[in-house]
Amino acid sequence: MVDESxxxxxxxYNYWLGGKDNYAVDRESGDQIAAVFPTIRTTVVENRGFLRRAVTHLATEAGIRQFLDIGTGLPTADNTHEVAQRIAPDSRVVYVDNDPMVLVHARALLTSTPEGRTAYLEADLRDPQKILADPALREVLDLGQPVALMLIAVLHFIESTEEAKRIVGVLLDALPSGSYLVLSNGTSDFADDETRARFAGLASRGRLDAYPRTAAEVSSFAEGLEALEPGLVVVSDWRAGDEPEPRPAPAEVAVYGIVARKP
Ligand SMILES: C[S@@+](CC[C@H](N)C(=O)[O-])C[C@H]1O[C@@H](n2cnc3c(N)ncnc32)[C@H](O)[C@@H]1O
Known part of the structure; x- marks a missing residue:
């Protein structure tokens, strides 16, 4: 059920991206965060740019044809299957989100090319075994072939880094060698004292539901994998050579991204 309260x-996130699929309560929370962190719209646009560039790279250079995108978000411009299928029409994408509102809009994620396939599962990242065992996932993805596991701006909703690591581990264990992890996670590594104090204020009033992580913590999700160049960087700097200059400062974006290959 969609809970409007x-x-x-x-x-x-849809509100920050300029979309219309949000309610007053979401806009109020979005404005409270924007008051503490005024560049949040830069953050979300840059995070989407990272998704687009990472999928483009994997489809073009790495020959990846299967994507498992968990924490999909509401459909917007350049959803994973659109980016991948523009390059390789036979790409297969399984989307997963636990928000009923995303399910309501999932039709827009199911506009696959005839050569490819897409599916949408309403499921929770906290139960990775259930996601992996879902017959709809098995119908679309062949887990004997490489898969790009996409966890973009979703792991920071899981408070415990140990628990988040366990989840990433379970998912990666199910994927063969040659698979990839594409991950982004918020950070306060670049925040000044004033911004930190304002975030702490929001958190103490129960108004913050995302947990920033340090570079070391985010890197630990890709332990045992081979990180592609340039390694762990702010998402706006990941292979952004063709993006308009000047690039935003790391403190304005405050989200780390990494793409890594399972050996
Ligand atoms: C900030 S949005 C990111 C959307 C998209 N990945 C992107 O980067 O543009 C986070 C999404 O993760 C979903 N999400 C949060 N916690 C989740 C969980 N435990 N299981 C599945 N999805 C979750 C939210 O519903 C939301 O759609």
Whole structure:
């Protein structure tokens, strides 16, 4: 059921991206965060740019044809299957989100090319075994072939880094060698004292539902994998050579990204 009285991160993200699929409660939360962190719209646009560049690279250079995109968000411009299928029409994408609002809009994620396939599962990242065992996932993805596991701006909703690591481990264990992890996670590594104090204020009033991580913590999710160049960087700097200059400062973006290959 869609609960209009509770903040949903998918709807709040949609608000920051300029979308219309959000309610007053999401806009209020979005504005509170924007008051503390005025460049949040730069953050979300840059995070989407990272998704687009990472999928483009994997489809073009790495020959990846299967994507498992968990924490999909509300459909917007350049969803994973659109980016991948523009390059390789036979790409297969399984989307997963736990927000009923995303399910309501999932039709827009199911506009696959005839050569490819897409599917949408309503499921929770906290139960990775259930996601992996879902017959709809098995119908679309062949787990004997490489898969790009996409965890973009979703792991920071899981408070415990140990628990998040366990989840990433379970998912990666199910994928063969040659698979990839594409991950982004918020950070306060670049924040000044004033911004930190304002975030702490929001958190103490129960108004913050995302947990920033340090570079070391985010890197630990890719332990045992081979990070592609340039390694762990702010998302706006990941292979952004063709993006308009000047690039935003790391403190304005405050999200780390990494793409890494399972050996
Ligand atoms: C900030 S949005 C990111 C959307 C998209 N990945 C992107 O980067 O543009 C986070 C999404 O993760 C979803 N999400 C949060 N916690 C989740 C969980 N435990 N299981 C599945 N999805 C979750 C939210 O509903 C939301 O749609």
């Amino acid at each position: 509770r903040v949903h991160s998918a709807r709040r």
